[in-house]
Amino acid sequence: MKQTGDLNLVKKINKSIVLHHIRTDSPISRARIAEITGLTKATVSSLVNELIESSLVDEIGAGESSGGRKPMMLLFNGTAGYAIGVDLGVHDILAVLTDLTGKVISEKRVQHDNASVEAVIQLLRTTIRELIDSAPQSTYGIIGIGIGVPGICDDDGNLLFAPNLSWENVPLQKDIEETFHIPVVIDNEANAGAVGEKQFGAGKDTANLVYISIGIGIGAGIIIKGELYRGATGFSGEIGHISIQHDGPKCRCGSLGCWELYASEHALLEQARLELGEPAQLDKLLSKAEAGDEKVIALFERLGYYLGVGVVNIINGYNPEFIILGGRLAGAEKWLMKPLLQLLEKRSLPLPRKRLNVEFSQLSDRSTVLGAASFAVSKFFASTTVSIDGN
Amino acid sequence: MKQTGDLNLVKKINKSIVLHHIRTDSPISRARIAEITGLTKATVSSLVNELIESSLVDEIGAGESSGGRKPMMLLFNGTAGYAIGVDLGVHDILAVLTDLTGKVISEKRVQHDNASVEAVIQLLRTTIRELIDSAPQSTYGIIGIGIGVPGICDDDGNLLFAPNLSWENVPLQKDIEETFHIPVVIDNEANAGAVGEKQFGAGKDTANLVYISIGIGIGAGIIIKGELYRGATGFSGEIGHISIQHDGPKCRCGSLGCWELYASEHALLEQARLELGEPAQLDKLLSKAEAGDEKVIALFERLGYYLGVGVVNIINGYNPEFIILGGRLAGAEKWLMKPLLQLLEKRSLPLPRKRLNVEFSQLSDRSTVLGAASFAVSKFFASTTVSIDGN
DNA sequence: TAAGTTTGTTTAATGAATTTACAAACTTTC
């Protein structure tokens, strides 16, 4: 049933507000937190002391006086525990160990050939195990594992469908949880990427952003009012399958003229094959474009146009403040950005466009893995701020 | 800053939970509410008695015993106050007086020729005045006015842009508030329609629905987790301007191939003119189709196809549980539904479609006006208790 | 050195929920 109100809830709310300010505005004093939040000094003091008790906050010494007693400055203790983030890709696994602030402590990257589901999961297990073993000693240890996957998940952490891996109904969360006995969160790689960008990338101060992952297909993570939008049944953002040509070519999803048939890596390589007369690879196309090959540059520019078509749809449909383009094709920003922006200028409604930013990701291929780690940290705080005192 | 927690908040939360159950599950006893919510009987008793004190709840006598003392049944007192809902259309105004349950008490419908902004607003004022005067005596009187408008609004109740009225920057909320000194809420007609459908129509038990208003243009109201999704800058759902043909004909919005160029009433009439060689009107086309005119039926069926194209995009983009089609064209359900469903069957991804319903509105042209009244009621409860969101 | 400011803690008060107890009103059972 719905959450009712009691004193426990009040404390949980206030404690997480206090912790939030220590995490984002640190170093900060108790008095300043009281001033910002409207809580009394006594309340803040009490909550801060509990947070110190539980190792999540440290006092780092006196700050500058503003005409009276010097304030004791507080800092979030990012090393009270560690999280693991994983980007389970189609051809590789990228995994990081981060502290509670999201700072990367160590990183592993391994290739896989997707020989079997079990083989990949086994590789995943050994990769995670190595990172766990590399973690420094800490109060809470490894507090969780977040995994971004190239497919659709349900609420129970099952990977329902991952077309580019040809996986179906893999109980990934349960599997990894049983291996390590640590809380595991599974989510779509674009959702994870969106969270990564919001926490650590260009979207830091934004509550409404759309992260578009342009890879073999196109996926999107949508953050509304600071929260991921998952749709009714736990997955949305199948934005790659928004049709931009109702009578266009058939997509494997059953529809016609889907955006990702025009604006994905797969689409680019297919066009390159048709126009250049030979199978192409992304890195080769990139170096050719870099060398000034006009035919290849034209290919990228056309891709930029098609990206723009879909971005206009996203603007009109979601009215975000921020659109961040990421994924493998983010490396082609140089040639994609201009035609994309030109199209936006011409085609998007002026009102939704007013307060909008469109940028390529600054985190390169780490948006997803950082977001995944962030899922684990969020889950930890969601479960802890309530019962951390133990009473 | 963010809302902090205190005893007041706890009480607000619990009081609104209790009221929510009385509103939705009535008649209901105190004991049953305690059982459902997890609150203690003492707490429920105390809160219920305050609600009775404030006239929002009535005791209606003893219910059936289940083996012990008979329970005292509680009922929400819908007549403690009245709300006004308005659908400000392009050619007419529909306004209703409802009680707090949304039951329509009286109704007014007037035509207008949009001679000037001031003339329409004056007509709006006299219409509202008549409804106010027709309201029965009650504890709280007229608790608010909600207005659905065919355009884009900002948070301050300004009608920024209404293309089909040719209005721009009209401070409608302020204007009506100053006339009646009653709280006024302004919102887009599709947003109001979505809320109307959720409260009173087909979407009653749904937290995630999209209401598509097919009128002269196409608008949409999107409800996510029981709340309207407004986008970053207060308006979204410009779904009519999602392109379904990236190189299609130019739309007045600047883009090419927008959905509403294919699937709106305007589009239908334009096609009718081209194919039948004479200017057409919707009601005439409807009667011709009714009479079995195959050419006209084919027009509707093609419209159904184009509706489906956009609906597939909405399914893939928002993954709602429920899509409700409303607006003037809802009257053509008979010919639109079949090609629409056929298209969905063929083109939408199986997973998002699984738990999805697509229906035409049952409220005919009252979705918007009922939703608008509901806005006023919600605002009233938000100020007295705390927002009542429907699970 | 004295006066004023700022920080953070202590103490008492507030009030909403919980726990426990209980009376009243019913039904069931023998």
Add this chain to the structure above:
DNA sequence: GAAAGTTTGTAAATTCATTAAACAAACTTA
């Protein structure tokens, strides 16, 4: 029809997080 058990709703005592007020410590300024 009386006794036993159940259900409903209220009352009294307790709990606990917040607030308000007072205060000591630490610092700046004049």
